[in-house]
Amino acid sequence: xxxxEVVDLVKRYDQxxxxxxxxxxxxxxxxxxxxxxxxxxxxxxxxxxxxxxxxDGGTIRVDGLDPQRDRARLRTRLGVQLQQSELPDRIxxxxxxxxxxxxxxxxxxxxxxxxxxxxxxRAKTExxxxxxxxxxxxxxxxxxxxxxxxxxLDELTTGLDPQARRDTWSLVEQIRDAGVTVxxxxxxxxxxxxxxxxxxLIDAGRLVAVDSPAGLVSRVDGEQRVxxxxxxxxxxxxxxxxxxxxQVEKHGPQLVVTGTGNLLHAVTSVLxxxxxxxxxxxxxxxxxxxxxxxxxxxxxxx
Amino acid sequence: MxxxxxxxxxxxxxxxxxxxxAVLFPTILLLVLGAIPALRTPDPTFGNxxxxxxxxxxLVVIALAFLGLNKLxxxxxxxxxxxxxxxxxxxxxxxARLLIAQVxxxxxxxxxSIVLLMLVGRxxxxxxxxxxxxxxxxxxxxxxxxxxxxxxxxxxxxPNARSAGxxxxxxxxxxxxxxxxxxxxxxxxEFLIRxxxxxxxxxxxxxxxxxxxAPDPVQLAxxxxxxxxxxxxxxxxxxxx
Numbered sequence: 156x157x158x159x160e161v162v163d164l165v166k167r168y169d170q171x172x173x174x175x176x177x178x179x180x181x182x183x184x185x186x187x188x189x190x191x192x193x194x195x196x197x198x199x200x201x202x203x204x205x206x207x208x209x210x211d212g213g214t215i216r217v218d219g220l221d222p223q224r225d226r227a228r229l230r231t232r233l234g235v236q237l238q239q240s241e242l243p244d245r246i247x248x249x250x251x252x253x254x255x256x257x258x259x260x261x262x263x264x265x266x267x268x269x270x271x272x273x274x275x276x277r278a279k280t281e282x283x284x285x286x287x288x289x290x291x292x293x294x295x296x297x298x299x300x301x302x303x304x305x306x307x308l309d310e311l312t313t314g315l316d317p318q319a320r321r322d323t324w325s326l327v328e329q330i331r332d333a334g335v336t337v338x339x340x341x342x343x344x345x346x347x348x349x350x351x352x353x354x355x356l357i358d359a360g361r362l363v364a365v366d367s368p369a370g371l372v373s374r375v376d377g378e379q380r381v382x383x384x385x386x387x388x389x390x391x392x393x394x395x396x397x398x399x400x401x402q403v404e405k406h407g408p409q410l411v412v413t414g415t416g417n418l419l420h421a422v423t424s425v426l427x428x429x430x431x432x433x434x435x436x437x438x439x440x441x442x443x444x445x446x447x448x449x450x451x452x453x454x455x456x457x
Numbered sequence: 458m459x460x461x462x463x464x465x466x467x468x469x470x471x472x473x474x475x476x477x478x479a480v481l482f483p484t485i486l487l488l489v490l491g492a493i494p495a496l497r498t499p500d501p502t503f504g505n506x507x508x509x510x511x512x513x514x515x516l517v518v519i520a521l522a523f524l525g526l527n528k529l530x531x532x533x534x535x536x537x538x539x540x541x542x543x544x545x546x547x548x549x550x551x552x553a554r555l556l557i558a559q560v561x562x563x564x565x566x567x568x569x570s571i572v573l574l575m576l577v578g579r580x581x582x583x584x585x586x587x588x589x590x591x592x593x594x595x596x597x598x599x600x601x602x603x604x605x606x607x608x609x610x611x612x613x614x615x616p617n618a619r620s621a622g623x624x625x626x627x628x629x630x631x632x633x634x635x636x637x638x639x640x641x642x643x644x645x646x647e648f649l650i651r652x653x654x655x656x657x658x659x660x661x662x663x664x665x666x667x668x669x670x671a672p673d674p675v676q677l678a679x680x681x682x683x684x685x686x687x688x689x690x691x692x693x694x695x696x697x698x
Contacts, residue, residue: 235547240540245471250464257460258550
């Protein structure tokens with residue numbers, strides 16, 4: 156059952172259209188990703204869902220509520236982790252949670268919440284003394300303090316080191332396992348692929364596709380890449396002539412050959428015939444990045 | 458609401474510079490000035506009052522001006538810049554409560570600062586307590602509120618925390634000047650004294666109620682009017698993000 160429904164959402168800033176007719180539905184209990192490059196309109200879309208911005212067109216329902224008309228009731232059912240939202244420097248973690256818990260009629264036990272987020276020993280620490288990963292976890296805790304049915308997490312892992320990012324991912328899975336629907340805004344392909352049950356691909360304010368990660372990848376399936384470093388220079392036309400090959404790119408000393416069918420066999424045969432040794436040879440299957448390029452005509456990560 | 462005030466009060470106490478300047482500084486300055494013999498000798502030119510008797514009202518201005526024009530806009534602009542207000546707006550509680558809590562914290566800090574000043578003045582230098590307590594209280598309250606309203610106006614209009622700091626420093630200096638912090642008011646030309654009387658926080662009314670007569674109701678009315686006007690404009694034009 157859909158807990159969030161967005162139909163034909165339009166949002167303009169002055170004359171610029173930030174979101175242009177986006178529609179999607181989020182099912183209860185899933186991790187729903189909103190994936191797209193910076194400036195695609197992801198944050199604007201979720202801000203309309205959160206009721207922080209009023210749409211210029213379209214309708215939104217969150218658990219049956221209109222985010223503009225039922226703001227007050229929505230606040231008690233929707234937990235929000237905002238992109239780049241901090242706390243006062245000198246507030247202690249426990250104080251912040253206690254304060255925000257007091258805003259809700261039936262809040263979660265903040266001590267238990269801190270323990271769950273691995274912050275139990277930080278309750279007396281001032282906010283400014285936390286690491287980036289810890290601040291992010293406090294932010295998640297504040298999003299969950301009101302026992303929301305839906306949590307919106309915006310650019311959760313931006314600026315975190317790889318370890319902290321992986322830790323945060325397992326937290327998001329825990330949140331979902333506890334029965335909270337999660338909307339995850341991200342521009343990291345890997346994050347979306349790893350966490351999301353379904354993904355809405357957004358580019359330049361428009362919805363490109365909604366599907367599971369595997370479903371999106373299957374749209375470009377059959378495509379693969381062979382990557383290697385030739386030990387002697389040669390004319391790449393030899394490869395481009397092959398029927399299996401669709402594209403040959405040079406990245407420094409490396410060649411990247413994209414194509415379909417029995418690509419690897421075709422490429423290595425040509426190389427063998429010409430006595431060229433392929434060092435560091437790797438074969439890559441299509442991933443979400445490729446799906447994004449195929450669907451939008453440009454790369455997700457710049 | 459009480460919890461927000463309580464939290465903001467704790468945060469205020471953890472900011473050493475704010476506590477020192479708003480709460481302790483006026484009293485420290487009184488102790489320093491009072492240590493100079495000439496300033497605690499009765500002077501027939503001001504009706505046998507001592508310099509420090511006349512100057513305590515200026516010390517009150519310093520405390521109130523710092524709280525209303527310096528600390529308030531700086532805190533509010535920083536909260537906006539850091540997204541604290543925005544995070545509030547995702548909860549069932551309106552971020553305006555955070556601003557109200559700031560004003561309440563300022564009132565508390567102002568009360569403590571002034572009480573400390575009165576006690577030390579009375580015990581150390583034998584300065585009389587305000588002769589017209591009700592008038593003094595009313596002026597302090599209106600003075601604090603009018604400065605807070607101006608402070609919020611600065612916070613509402615300044616594009617970021619840095620320019621809020623700049624603008625509020627200018628306003629702070631002006632209020633301090635007219636309040637007689639740099640140049641004792643009796644040395645000012647008549648015109649400047651008049652301006653100071655109507656400018657928040659109403660140093661003229663503070664001085665009068667301290668020295669014995671009820672404050673001029675016109676001056677209090679002007680303060681109330683400034684509070685209302687600045688407060689309304691600030692509320693109407695405030696940006697939460």
